[in-house]
Amino acid sequence: MNENQPNRRSFLKAGLTLSAATLVAPGAALADVAEKEDAFKIAVGPYLQTNFNNSMTILWLTNKNAAGWVEFGEQANQLNQKAYGKAELGLMQANSKLNAVTLQNLKPGTKYYYKIISKEIKDFQPYKLTYGETVSSNVESFLNANQAKEEVSFVMLNDIHDRPESIPHLLGLIPAAQQDFVFFNGDIFDYQTDEKQIIDHMLQPCVDNFAKNTPFIYVRGNHETRGKFAREFAQYYMHVGHTAFTLGPVRFVVIDTGEDKEDAHPVYAGIVNFDDYRMQQAAWLKTEINTKEFKKAPFRVVLMHIPPRYSGDAHGPKHCTELFEPLLNQGKVDLVLSGHTHKYMVYQPDKDLNHYPLIIGGGPQKGTRTITRIKADKNKLIVSMLDDSGKEVGAYTALKK
Numbered sequence: 001m002n003e004n005q006p007n008r009r010s011f012l013k014a015g016l017t018l019s020a021a022t023l024v025a026p027g028a029a030l031a032d033v034a035e036k037e038d039a040f041k042i043a044v045g046p047y048l049q050t051n052f053n054n055s056m057t058i059l060w061l062t063n064k065n066a067a068g069w070v071e072f073g074e075q076a077n078q079l080n081q082k083a084y085g086k087a088e089l090g091l092m093q094a095n096s097k098l099n100a101v102t103l104q105n106l107k108p109g110t111k112y113y114y115k116i117i118s119k120e121i122k123d124f125q126p127y128k129l130t131y132g133e134t135v136s137s138n139v140e141s142f143l144n145a146n147q148a149k150e151e152v153s154f155v156m157l158n159d160i161h162d163r164p165e166s167i168p169h170l171l172g173l174i175p176a177a178q179q180d181f182v183f184f185n186g187d188i189f190d191y192q193t194d195e196k197q198i199i200d201h202m203l204q205p206c207v208d209n210f211a212k213n214t215p216f217i218y219v220r221g222n223h224e225t226r227g228k229f230a231r232e233f234a235q236y237y238m239h240v241g242h243t244a245f246t247l248g249p250v251r252f253v254v255i256d257t258g259e260d261k262e263d264a265h266p267v268y269a270g271i272v273n274f275d276d277y278r279m280q281q282a283a284w285l286k287t288e289i290n291t292k293e294f295k296k297a298p299f300r301v302v303l304m305h306i307p308p309r310y311s312g313d314a315h316g317p318k319h320c321t322e323l324f325e326p327l328l329n330q331g332k333v334d335l336v337l338s339g340h341t342h343k344y345m346v347y348q349p350d351k352d353l354n355h356y357p358l359i360i361g362g363g364p365q366k367g368t369r370t371i372t373r374i375k376a377d378k379n380k381l382i383v384s385m386l387d388d389s390g391k392e393v394g395a396y397t398a399l400k401k
Contacts (some may be wrong), residue, residue: 039275040064040120040133043097044199047211049218049238050181051245052145056215057102059237061199062118062135067094068152070101072114079113079311095121098235109146115139140212145180145247152248153178156372157183158305158339161223161364162197166388167205173390176210179373180247185339185361186221186257186305192229198236221305221339222260222316225272240279244288249378251297254322255281255289257306260316260340275319282323289331298378298400299334307338309354310347329355334381334383334398337361337372344370344385346394357396359383370394 016361045060058070071079071178085093085101093099099118106112155174160166176182182318188202206216220240224233234240241256258274261267288294290379311317317340327335333356349357362370369388374381378400 031141040066040118040135042118042135042137044203044207046114046116046137046140047101047203047207048142048213048215050215051238051243052147052247053245054106054108054144054147055102055104055114056106056142056144057100058068058114058116059100059238060116060118060137061099061195061203061236061237062097062120064096064097064132065095065121065124066118067092067121067131068099068101068116068118069394070103070114070116072103072112072308074107074112075198076113076141079115079139092367095214100238106144108144108148111141113139113141124211142213148170149248151375152180152250153373154181154183155179155376156183156185156303156361156374157188158361158370159187159342159363160189160222160369161187161325162190162201163364164201165204166364166369167202168209169388170369171209173386173388174371174373176214179214182206182210182214182216182326183303183337184216184218185303185337186219187223187339188218188221188224189227189229192224192233193227194297195232195236197229198233203236216366217252217254219303219305220256220258222258222401224261225274231260236390244294246293246297248376249298250376250381251294253285253294253300253301253302254373255285255304257304257320257340258316260306260314262315265380274316282327285324285327285331289327294331299376299381299398300331301374301376301381302328302333302336304336304338306340307360308336308360310345310358310360311338325354332356332401333361334401335374335383335396341369342370344387344393346383346385346396347348357398359394359396360391361385362387 008310038042043061043063046058049057059172069084072081083101083103117136119134123130218237239276244253306320309321336358339361344362345360347358362368370385372385374383381398383396387393
C-alpha cells in the first residue's frame with residue numbers, strides 16, 4: 001500500500017467528521033441568525049417632528065419593551081443634557097416599544113446633536129424590574145429653527161398610497177436637507193393594517209432619507225382613517241390632526257378633513273363620526289383666524305388633504321366646502337394646499353367662490369406623482385410643483401397684501 005494513500009478507516013473517519021460538520025453547521029447558522037434577529041435593537045428611528053416652538057420631538061421604536069431617553073447638546077462630543085418621555089401621573093414613559101421624547105426650551109437658530117438610548121426591560125414584576133441590553137443610535141443633528149427667521153422653505157408630498165419608493169424619488173428632486181420641514185398631506189397609506197406597514201411604508205423611508213435631521217409634519221387623509229389599525233395609527237406621530245404654528249413670515253394652519261363618505265355609509269359599520277369632528281375643527285378655525293398670530297402674519301397657509309372645493313360631489317368634500325370655505329375667505333388666506341383628487345392642478349382665486357389660490361398635488365402612479373415646494377419671505381410666497389420627471393407642472397406667486 002502506498003504510504004501517502006489514506007487507509008479505509010481514516011477515510012471513513014474523515015468522511016463521518018465531514019458529514020457531521022455538514023449536518024451541524026446549517027442548524028448552527030440558523031440558530032445564530034435567529035439569535036441575532038431576536039436581539040434587542042432599535043427597530044426604526046430616530047425621526048423628528050415639531051411645531052417650531054423651540055422644541056423638537058424625537059421618536060423611535062425598539063423591537064422589545066424598553067425604557068428610553070435622549071442625550072443631547074450643542075457639541076457632538078458633549079451630549080451633556082438628558083431628556084425623557086412625558087411623564088403621566090408621575091409615571092415616566094417606559095415598558096413600551098414606542099418612544100417619544102420632546103426636547104424643550106431650545107435656543108433659536110441653534111444646531112443640536114443627539115442620540116437615542118434604550119434599555120431593554122426583560123421582566124417587569126410589581127416590585128422588581130429586570131433590565132437587559134442597552135442600545136443607542138449614532139450621533140445625529142438638527143437645526144432648531146428660529147421662529148422669527150426671515151425666510152421659510154418646505155415641501156409637500158401627498159397621496160403616495162403605500163408606495164414607499166416614491167418618498168426618496170420625489171425628495172431626490174427637491175432635497176429635504178434644504179428645507180425647514182417636509183409636509184405629508186394625507187393618504188400616504190391605502191388603509192391601516194399594522195405597525196409593520198407604518199414602519200416599512202413610511203417611517204423607514206423617511207429615516208433613511210431625511211427624518212433623522214429634518215422634521216416632518218403629517219395630517220391624515222381619508223385613507224388613514226380606514227383599516228383595523230386606524231385607531232392606533234396616531235400614536236406613531238407627534239400629531240396627525242389639526243394644529244397651527246408660526247415659522248418665519250408664515251402662519252400655518254393644518255386641518256384634518258376626515259373621510260370623504262357619509263358617516264352612515266355601510267363600510268364604516270356605525271363606528272365613525274366625522275361630521276361632528278369637522279364641525280369641531282370649523283369652530284377651532286373660526287377662533288384661529290381671529291388670533292393675532294394669524295392676523296399679523298405676512299402670509300397665511302392652510303394645509304388640508306381634501307380640498308375645500310373642486311374635489312367632487314361626495315359627502316366629505318361637500319361638507320368641507322360648506323364648513324371651511326367661508327372661514328378661509330373670511331380669514332383672507334393666502335394659499336391652500338391639498339391632495340385627494342390624484343390630479344395636480346392650480347386653481348386661481350375666484351371672487352365669487354374661493355378667494356384664495358388652491359393647489360392640489362398629484363396621485364400615486366408614475367407620471368402623476370408630484371412634489372410641491374413653497375418658499376416665503378415677508379414680501380412674497382412662491383409655489384413650484386414638479387412631476388416625478390422633475391418638470392414644473394404648476395406654479396403660483398402671492399405678493400404681500
